[in-house]
Amino acid sequence: MRILAMDSSAVSASCALLEDEKLIGEQYLNVGLTHSQTLMQLVEHLLAAAHVKPAQVDGFAVNSGPGSFTGIRIGVAAVKGMAFAQGKPCVGISTLESMAYLFEGFDGVVCGAMDARCQQVYQALFEVRNGQVIRLCEDRALTIAELTAELKCLGKQVLLTGDGAHVCEKAFAEQGIPFRLAPLHLRYQRAYGVARAAQQAFAQGKGVDASALLPSYLRLPQAQRELKRRQAAGK
Known part of the structure:
Protein backbone atom coordinates (compact mmCIF):
# COMPACT_ATOMS: atom_id res chain seq x y z
CA MET A 1 0.00 0.00 0.00
CA GLU A 97 1.39 7.94 18.70
CA SER A 98 3.19 8.93 15.50
CA MET A 99 6.12 10.12 17.63
CA ALA A 100 6.37 6.69 19.29
CA TYR A 101 6.60 5.03 15.85
CA LEU A 102 9.93 6.78 15.31
CA PHE A 103 11.39 4.42 17.93
CA GLU A 104 10.37 1.00 16.59
CA GLY A 105 13.95 -0.20 17.09
CA PHE A 106 13.88 0.74 20.78
CA ASP A 107 12.70 -1.53 23.62
CA GLY A 108 11.16 0.32 26.54
CA VAL A 109 8.64 3.01 27.48
CA VAL A 110 8.34 6.11 25.31
CA CYS A 111 6.98 9.23 26.99
CA GLY A 112 5.69 11.58 24.31
CA ALA A 113 5.17 15.14 25.52
CA MET A 114 4.09 18.23 23.57
CA ASP A 115 4.24 21.69 25.11
CA ALA A 116 0.66 22.81 25.84
CA ARG A 117 1.82 25.99 27.63
CA CYS A 118 1.04 27.06 31.21
CA GLN A 119 3.14 24.20 32.65
CA GLN A 120 0.99 21.63 30.87
CA VAL A 121 1.80 19.00 28.25
CA TYR A 122 -0.17 16.89 25.84
CA GLN A 123 1.07 13.45 26.77
CA ALA A 124 0.79 9.70 26.26
CA LEU A 125 2.88 6.66 27.17
CA PHE A 126 3.76 3.81 24.82
CA GLU A 127 5.74 0.63 25.27
CA VAL A 128 7.85 -0.43 22.32
CA ARG A 129 8.57 -4.14 22.34
CA ASN A 130 10.11 -6.17 19.51
CA GLY A 131 9.22 -3.50 16.99
CA GLN A 132 5.61 -3.23 18.18
CA VAL A 133 4.18 0.03 19.55
CA ILE A 134 1.75 -0.62 22.41
CA ARG A 135 -0.33 2.23 23.81
CA LEU A 136 -0.32 2.38 27.64
CA CYS A 137 -2.75 5.27 28.10
CA GLU A 138 -4.97 7.61 26.13
CA ASP A 139 -3.80 11.01 24.92
CA ARG A 140 -4.37 13.57 27.66
CA ALA A 141 -3.50 17.09 28.81
CA LEU A 142 -1.62 16.98 32.12
CA THR A 143 0.31 19.38 34.29
CA ILE A 144 3.99 18.56 34.49
CA ALA A 145 3.54 17.88 38.21
CA GLU A 146 0.82 15.31 37.47
CA LEU A 147 2.96 13.58 34.86
CA THR A 148 5.98 13.52 37.16
CA ALA A 149 3.95 11.94 39.97
CA GLU A 150 2.61 9.26 37.59
CA LEU A 151 6.05 8.37 36.26
CA LYS A 152 7.44 8.20 39.78
CA CYS A 153 4.90 5.43 40.49
CA LEU A 154 5.74 3.73 37.20
CA GLY A 155 9.28 3.14 38.38
CA LYS A 156 10.73 2.54 34.90
CA GLN A 157 13.16 4.49 32.79
CA VAL A 158 11.41 6.35 29.99
CA LEU A 159 12.57 7.76 26.71
CA LEU A 160 11.39 11.39 26.73
CA THR A 161 10.50 12.83 23.33
CA GLY A 162 8.54 15.69 21.81
CA ASP A 163 8.72 19.47 21.92
CA GLY A 164 7.55 19.26 25.55
CA ALA A 165 10.71 17.42 26.57
CA HIS A 166 12.48 20.65 27.44
CA VAL A 167 9.71 21.69 29.89
CA CYS A 168 9.67 18.23 31.53
CA GLU A 169 13.41 17.62 31.73
CA LYS A 170 14.13 19.76 34.80
CA ALA A 171 11.14 18.45 36.77
CA PHE A 172 12.02 14.84 35.96
CA ALA A 173 15.61 15.35 37.09
CA GLU A 174 14.56 17.08 40.33
CA GLN A 175 12.14 14.28 41.22
CA GLY A 176 14.56 11.49 40.34
CA ILE A 177 12.57 10.16 37.39
CA PRO A 178 14.82 7.81 35.40
CA PHE A 179 14.76 9.10 31.83
CA ARG A 180 16.84 9.84 28.80
CA LEU A 181 16.19 12.36 26.07
CA ALA A 182 15.48 11.23 22.54
CA PRO A 183 18.16 12.36 20.08
CA LEU A 184 17.38 15.70 18.49
CA HIS A 185 16.84 14.35 14.98
CA LEU A 186 14.09 12.04 16.32
CA ARG A 187 12.67 14.22 19.10
CA TYR A 188 10.05 16.02 17.05
Missing part, protein backbone atom coordinates in the same frame (compact mmCIF):
# COMPACT_ATOMS: atom_id res chain seq x y z
CA ARG A 2 1.31 3.43 -0.93
CA ILE A 3 0.62 6.00 1.80
CA LEU A 4 1.16 9.77 1.67
CA ALA A 5 1.41 11.17 5.20
CA MET A 6 1.61 14.74 6.48
CA ASP A 7 2.39 16.51 9.74
CA SER A 8 1.79 20.16 10.62
CA SER A 9 0.88 19.76 14.28
CA ALA A 10 3.66 21.97 15.69
CA VAL A 11 6.35 24.33 14.39
CA SER A 12 7.82 21.98 11.77
CA ALA A 13 6.07 20.63 8.69
CA SER A 14 6.76 17.38 6.90
CA CYS A 15 5.40 14.82 4.48
CA ALA A 16 6.43 11.25 3.70
CA LEU A 17 5.66 8.67 1.05
CA LEU A 18 5.71 5.06 2.22
CA GLU A 19 5.18 1.97 0.09
CA ASP A 20 4.72 -1.16 2.19
CA GLU A 21 7.86 -1.23 4.37
CA LYS A 22 9.88 1.08 2.13
CA LEU A 23 10.27 4.81 2.73
CA ILE A 24 10.15 6.30 -0.77
CA GLY A 25 10.89 9.83 0.37
CA GLU A 26 10.37 12.45 3.06
CA GLN A 27 10.39 16.25 3.17
CA TYR A 28 10.93 18.14 6.44
CA LEU A 29 11.06 21.87 7.08
CA ASN A 30 11.45 23.78 10.35
CA VAL A 31 11.85 27.43 9.45
CA GLY A 32 8.98 29.12 11.30
CA LEU A 33 6.86 29.86 8.22
CA THR A 34 3.15 29.18 8.42
CA HIS A 35 2.09 25.73 7.32
CA SER A 36 -0.23 27.23 4.73
CA GLN A 37 2.96 28.46 3.01
CA THR A 38 4.99 25.27 3.28
CA LEU A 39 3.00 22.04 3.64
CA MET A 40 1.56 21.66 0.14
CA GLN A 41 4.83 22.84 -1.42
CA LEU A 42 6.59 20.00 0.40
CA VAL A 43 3.97 17.52 -0.82
CA GLU A 44 4.27 18.74 -4.42
CA HIS A 45 8.08 18.52 -4.33
CA LEU A 46 8.03 15.03 -2.81
CA LEU A 47 5.57 13.60 -5.34
CA ALA A 48 7.38 15.22 -8.25
CA ALA A 49 10.77 13.91 -7.11
CA ALA A 50 9.33 10.40 -6.64
CA HIS A 51 7.53 10.53 -10.01
CA VAL A 52 4.27 9.65 -8.24
CA LYS A 53 0.95 11.22 -9.10
CA PRO A 54 -1.72 11.84 -6.42
CA ALA A 55 -3.93 9.28 -8.17
CA GLN A 56 -1.24 6.64 -7.54
CA VAL A 57 -1.49 7.07 -3.78
CA ASP A 58 -3.63 4.40 -2.08
CA GLY A 59 -4.29 6.20 1.20
CA PHE A 60 -3.63 9.51 2.95
CA ALA A 61 -2.73 10.14 6.60
CA VAL A 62 -2.21 13.13 8.86
CA ASN A 63 -1.43 13.91 12.47
CA SER A 64 -4.90 15.03 13.55
CA GLY A 65 -3.95 16.14 17.05
CA PRO A 66 -3.12 17.04 19.67
CA GLY A 67 -1.00 20.05 18.80
CA SER A 68 -1.28 23.54 17.36
CA PHE A 69 -4.93 24.31 16.60
CA THR A 70 -4.06 26.16 13.40
CA GLY A 71 -1.48 23.61 12.29
CA ILE A 72 -3.84 20.70 12.84
CA ARG A 73 -6.61 22.42 10.88
CA ILE A 74 -4.23 23.03 7.95
CA GLY A 75 -2.97 19.43 7.89
CA VAL A 76 -6.42 17.89 8.20
CA ALA A 77 -7.81 20.19 5.49
CA ALA A 78 -4.95 19.28 3.15
CA VAL A 79 -5.49 15.54 3.56
CA LYS A 80 -9.27 15.84 3.32
CA GLY A 81 -8.89 17.75 0.06
CA MET A 82 -6.48 15.29 -1.52
CA ALA A 83 -8.38 12.21 -0.36
CA PHE A 84 -11.69 13.63 -1.61
CA ALA A 85 -10.24 14.61 -4.98
CA GLN A 86 -8.78 11.13 -5.52
CA GLY A 87 -11.64 9.18 -3.96
CA LYS A 88 -9.20 7.44 -1.61
CA PRO A 89 -9.43 6.62 2.12
CA CYS A 90 -7.65 8.64 4.78
CA VAL A 91 -6.88 8.30 8.46
CA GLY A 92 -6.19 10.67 11.32
CA ILE A 93 -3.27 9.67 13.56
CA SER A 94 -2.58 10.75 17.12
CA THR A 95 0.42 13.06 17.04
CA LEU A 96 1.78 11.41 20.18
CA GLN A 189 7.15 14.61 15.09
CA ARG A 190 7.83 13.62 11.51
CA ALA A 191 5.57 12.40 8.74
CA TYR A 192 7.42 9.08 8.58
CA GLY A 193 6.00 8.21 12.00
CA VAL A 194 2.54 9.21 10.76
CA ALA A 195 2.90 6.87 7.78
CA ARG A 196 4.04 3.94 9.94
CA ALA A 197 1.13 4.40 12.34
CA ALA A 198 -1.22 4.76 9.37
CA GLN A 199 -0.08 1.40 7.99
CA GLN A 200 -1.41 -0.24 11.14
CA ALA A 201 -4.61 1.82 11.07
CA PHE A 202 -5.39 0.94 7.45
CA ALA A 203 -4.62 -2.74 8.11
CA GLN A 204 -7.18 -2.65 10.94
CA GLY A 205 -9.83 -1.15 8.67
CA LYS A 206 -9.74 2.32 10.25
CA GLY A 207 -9.51 4.23 6.98
CA VAL A 208 -12.41 6.65 6.47
CA ASP A 209 -13.96 8.76 3.76
CA ALA A 210 -12.59 12.31 3.55
CA SER A 211 -15.81 13.75 4.98
CA ALA A 212 -15.32 11.75 8.21
CA LEU A 213 -11.78 12.96 8.96
CA LEU A 214 -11.82 15.33 11.94
CA PRO A 215 -9.20 17.06 14.13
CA SER A 216 -8.67 15.98 17.74
CA TYR A 217 -7.74 18.95 19.92
CA LEU A 218 -8.00 17.41 23.45
CA ARG A 219 -8.99 20.79 24.82
CA LEU A 220 -10.77 23.92 23.61
CA PRO A 221 -8.82 26.76 21.98
CA GLN A 222 -7.72 29.56 24.32
CA ALA A 223 -10.43 31.96 23.10
CA GLN A 224 -13.19 29.46 23.84
CA ARG A 225 -11.72 28.62 27.24
CA GLU A 226 -11.66 32.31 28.13
CA LEU A 227 -15.25 32.71 26.95
CA LYS A 228 -16.38 29.79 29.10
CA ARG A 229 -14.50 31.21 32.08
CA ARG A 230 -16.17 34.63 31.68
CA GLN A 231 -19.58 33.04 31.23
CA ALA A 232 -19.11 30.96 34.36
CA ALA A 233 -17.94 34.02 36.32
CA GLY A 234 -21.03 35.95 35.22
CA LYS A 235 -23.49 33.40 36.59
Whole structure:
Protein backbone atom coordinates (compact mmCIF):
# COMPACT_ATOMS: atom_id res chain seq x y z
CA MET A 1 0.00 0.00 0.00
CA ARG A 2 1.31 3.43 -0.93
CA ILE A 3 0.62 6.00 1.80
CA LEU A 4 1.16 9.77 1.67
CA ALA A 5 1.41 11.17 5.20
CA MET A 6 1.61 14.74 6.48
CA ASP A 7 2.39 16.51 9.74
CA SER A 8 1.79 20.16 10.62
CA SER A 9 0.88 19.76 14.28
CA ALA A 10 3.66 21.97 15.69
CA VAL A 11 6.35 24.33 14.39
CA SER A 12 7.82 21.98 11.77
CA ALA A 13 6.07 20.63 8.69
CA SER A 14 6.76 17.38 6.90
CA CYS A 15 5.40 14.82 4.48
CA ALA A 16 6.43 11.25 3.70
CA LEU A 17 5.66 8.67 1.05
CA LEU A 18 5.71 5.06 2.22
CA GLU A 19 5.18 1.97 0.09
CA ASP A 20 4.72 -1.16 2.19
CA GLU A 21 7.86 -1.23 4.37
CA LYS A 22 9.88 1.08 2.13
CA LEU A 23 10.27 4.81 2.73
CA ILE A 24 10.15 6.30 -0.77
CA GLY A 25 10.89 9.83 0.37
CA GLU A 26 10.37 12.45 3.06
CA GLN A 27 10.39 16.25 3.17
CA TYR A 28 10.93 18.14 6.44
CA LEU A 29 11.06 21.87 7.08
CA ASN A 30 11.45 23.78 10.35
CA VAL A 31 11.85 27.43 9.45
CA GLY A 32 8.98 29.12 11.30
CA LEU A 33 6.86 29.86 8.22
CA THR A 34 3.15 29.18 8.42
CA HIS A 35 2.09 25.73 7.32
CA SER A 36 -0.23 27.23 4.73
CA GLN A 37 2.96 28.46 3.01
CA THR A 38 4.99 25.27 3.28
CA LEU A 39 3.00 22.04 3.64
CA MET A 40 1.56 21.66 0.14
CA GLN A 41 4.83 22.84 -1.42
CA LEU A 42 6.59 20.00 0.40
CA VAL A 43 3.97 17.52 -0.82
CA GLU A 44 4.27 18.74 -4.42
CA HIS A 45 8.08 18.52 -4.33
CA LEU A 46 8.03 15.03 -2.81
CA LEU A 47 5.57 13.60 -5.34
CA ALA A 48 7.38 15.22 -8.25
CA ALA A 49 10.77 13.91 -7.11
CA ALA A 50 9.33 10.40 -6.64
CA HIS A 51 7.53 10.53 -10.01
CA VAL A 52 4.27 9.65 -8.24
CA LYS A 53 0.95 11.22 -9.10
CA PRO A 54 -1.72 11.84 -6.42
CA ALA A 55 -3.93 9.28 -8.17
CA GLN A 56 -1.24 6.64 -7.54
CA VAL A 57 -1.49 7.07 -3.78
CA ASP A 58 -3.63 4.40 -2.08
CA GLY A 59 -4.29 6.20 1.20
CA PHE A 60 -3.63 9.51 2.95
CA ALA A 61 -2.73 10.14 6.60
CA VAL A 62 -2.21 13.13 8.86
CA ASN A 63 -1.43 13.91 12.47
CA SER A 64 -4.90 15.03 13.55
CA GLY A 65 -3.95 16.14 17.05
CA PRO A 66 -3.12 17.04 19.67
CA GLY A 67 -1.00 20.05 18.80
CA SER A 68 -1.28 23.54 17.36
CA PHE A 69 -4.93 24.31 16.60
CA THR A 70 -4.06 26.16 13.40
CA GLY A 71 -1.48 23.61 12.29
CA ILE A 72 -3.84 20.70 12.84
CA ARG A 73 -6.61 22.42 10.88
CA ILE A 74 -4.23 23.03 7.95
CA GLY A 75 -2.97 19.43 7.89
CA VAL A 76 -6.42 17.89 8.20
CA ALA A 77 -7.81 20.19 5.49
CA ALA A 78 -4.95 19.28 3.15
CA VAL A 79 -5.49 15.54 3.56
CA LYS A 80 -9.27 15.84 3.32
CA GLY A 81 -8.89 17.75 0.06
CA MET A 82 -6.48 15.29 -1.52
CA ALA A 83 -8.38 12.21 -0.36
CA PHE A 84 -11.69 13.63 -1.61
CA ALA A 85 -10.24 14.61 -4.98
CA GLN A 86 -8.78 11.13 -5.52
CA GLY A 87 -11.64 9.18 -3.96
CA LYS A 88 -9.20 7.44 -1.61
CA PRO A 89 -9.43 6.62 2.12
CA CYS A 90 -7.65 8.64 4.78
CA VAL A 91 -6.88 8.30 8.46
CA GLY A 92 -6.19 10.67 11.32
CA ILE A 93 -3.27 9.67 13.56
CA SER A 94 -2.58 10.75 17.12
CA THR A 95 0.42 13.06 17.04
CA LEU A 96 1.78 11.41 20.18
CA GLU A 97 1.39 7.94 18.70
CA SER A 98 3.19 8.93 15.50
CA MET A 99 6.12 10.12 17.63
CA ALA A 100 6.37 6.69 19.29
CA TYR A 101 6.60 5.03 15.85
CA LEU A 102 9.93 6.78 15.31
CA PHE A 103 11.39 4.42 17.93
CA GLU A 104 10.37 1.00 16.59
CA GLY A 105 13.95 -0.20 17.09
CA PHE A 106 13.88 0.74 20.78
CA ASP A 107 12.70 -1.53 23.62
CA GLY A 108 11.16 0.32 26.54
CA VAL A 109 8.64 3.01 27.48
CA VAL A 110 8.34 6.11 25.31
CA CYS A 111 6.98 9.23 26.99
CA GLY A 112 5.69 11.58 24.31
CA ALA A 113 5.17 15.14 25.52
CA MET A 114 4.09 18.23 23.57
CA ASP A 115 4.24 21.69 25.11
CA ALA A 116 0.66 22.81 25.84
CA ARG A 117 1.82 25.99 27.63
CA CYS A 118 1.04 27.06 31.21
CA GLN A 119 3.14 24.20 32.65
CA GLN A 120 0.99 21.63 30.87
CA VAL A 121 1.80 19.00 28.25
CA TYR A 122 -0.17 16.89 25.84
CA GLN A 123 1.07 13.45 26.77
CA ALA A 124 0.79 9.70 26.26
CA LEU A 125 2.88 6.66 27.17
CA PHE A 126 3.76 3.81 24.82
CA GLU A 127 5.74 0.63 25.27
CA VAL A 128 7.85 -0.43 22.32
CA ARG A 129 8.57 -4.14 22.34
CA ASN A 130 10.11 -6.17 19.51
CA GLY A 131 9.22 -3.50 16.99
CA GLN A 132 5.61 -3.23 18.18
CA VAL A 133 4.18 0.03 19.55
CA ILE A 134 1.75 -0.62 22.41
CA ARG A 135 -0.33 2.23 23.81
CA LEU A 136 -0.32 2.38 27.64
CA CYS A 137 -2.75 5.27 28.10
CA GLU A 138 -4.97 7.61 26.13
CA ASP A 139 -3.80 11.01 24.92
CA ARG A 140 -4.37 13.57 27.66
CA ALA A 141 -3.50 17.09 28.81
CA LEU A 142 -1.62 16.98 32.12
CA THR A 143 0.31 19.38 34.29
CA ILE A 144 3.99 18.56 34.49
CA ALA A 145 3.54 17.88 38.21
CA GLU A 146 0.82 15.31 37.47
CA LEU A 147 2.96 13.58 34.86
CA THR A 148 5.98 13.52 37.16
CA ALA A 149 3.95 11.94 39.97
CA GLU A 150 2.61 9.26 37.59
CA LEU A 151 6.05 8.37 36.26
CA LYS A 152 7.44 8.20 39.78
CA CYS A 153 4.90 5.43 40.49
CA LEU A 154 5.74 3.73 37.20
CA GLY A 155 9.28 3.14 38.38
CA LYS A 156 10.73 2.54 34.90
CA GLN A 157 13.16 4.49 32.79
CA VAL A 158 11.41 6.35 29.99
CA LEU A 159 12.57 7.76 26.71
CA LEU A 160 11.39 11.39 26.73
CA THR A 161 10.50 12.83 23.33
CA GLY A 162 8.54 15.69 21.81
CA ASP A 163 8.72 19.47 21.92
CA GLY A 164 7.55 19.26 25.55
CA ALA A 165 10.71 17.42 26.57
CA HIS A 166 12.48 20.65 27.44
CA VAL A 167 9.71 21.69 29.89
CA CYS A 168 9.67 18.23 31.53
CA GLU A 169 13.41 17.62 31.73
CA LYS A 170 14.13 19.76 34.80
CA ALA A 171 11.14 18.45 36.77
CA PHE A 172 12.02 14.84 35.96
CA ALA A 173 15.61 15.35 37.09
CA GLU A 174 14.56 17.08 40.33
CA GLN A 175 12.14 14.28 41.22
CA GLY A 176 14.56 11.49 40.34
CA ILE A 177 12.57 10.16 37.39
CA PRO A 178 14.82 7.81 35.40
CA PHE A 179 14.76 9.10 31.83
CA ARG A 180 16.84 9.84 28.80
CA LEU A 181 16.19 12.36 26.07
CA ALA A 182 15.48 11.23 22.54
CA PRO A 183 18.16 12.36 20.08
CA LEU A 184 17.38 15.70 18.49
CA HIS A 185 16.84 14.35 14.98
CA LEU A 186 14.09 12.04 16.32
CA ARG A 187 12.67 14.22 19.10
CA TYR A 188 10.05 16.02 17.05
CA GLN A 189 7.15 14.61 15.09
CA ARG A 190 7.83 13.62 11.51
CA ALA A 191 5.57 12.40 8.74
CA TYR A 192 7.42 9.08 8.58
CA GLY A 193 6.00 8.21 12.00
CA VAL A 194 2.54 9.21 10.76
CA ALA A 195 2.90 6.87 7.78
CA ARG A 196 4.04 3.94 9.94
CA ALA A 197 1.13 4.40 12.34
CA ALA A 198 -1.22 4.76 9.37
CA GLN A 199 -0.08 1.40 7.99
CA GLN A 200 -1.41 -0.24 11.14
CA ALA A 201 -4.61 1.82 11.07
CA PHE A 202 -5.39 0.94 7.45
CA ALA A 203 -4.62 -2.74 8.11
CA GLN A 204 -7.18 -2.65 10.94
CA GLY A 205 -9.83 -1.15 8.67
CA LYS A 206 -9.74 2.32 10.25
CA GLY A 207 -9.51 4.23 6.98
CA VAL A 208 -12.41 6.65 6.47
CA ASP A 209 -13.96 8.76 3.76
CA ALA A 210 -12.59 12.31 3.55
CA SER A 211 -15.81 13.75 4.98
CA ALA A 212 -15.32 11.75 8.21
CA LEU A 213 -11.78 12.96 8.96
CA LEU A 214 -11.82 15.33 11.94
CA PRO A 215 -9.20 17.06 14.13
CA SER A 216 -8.67 15.98 17.74
CA TYR A 217 -7.74 18.95 19.92
CA LEU A 218 -8.00 17.41 23.45
CA ARG A 219 -8.99 20.79 24.82
CA LEU A 220 -10.77 23.92 23.61
CA PRO A 221 -8.82 26.76 21.98
CA GLN A 222 -7.72 29.56 24.32
CA ALA A 223 -10.43 31.96 23.10
CA GLN A 224 -13.19 29.46 23.84
CA ARG A 225 -11.72 28.62 27.24
CA GLU A 226 -11.66 32.31 28.13
CA LEU A 227 -15.25 32.71 26.95
CA LYS A 228 -16.38 29.79 29.10
CA ARG A 229 -14.50 31.21 32.08
CA ARG A 230 -16.17 34.63 31.68
CA GLN A 231 -19.58 33.04 31.23
CA ALA A 232 -19.11 30.96 34.36
CA ALA A 233 -17.94 34.02 36.32
CA GLY A 234 -21.03 35.95 35.22
CA LYS A 235 -23.49 33.40 36.59
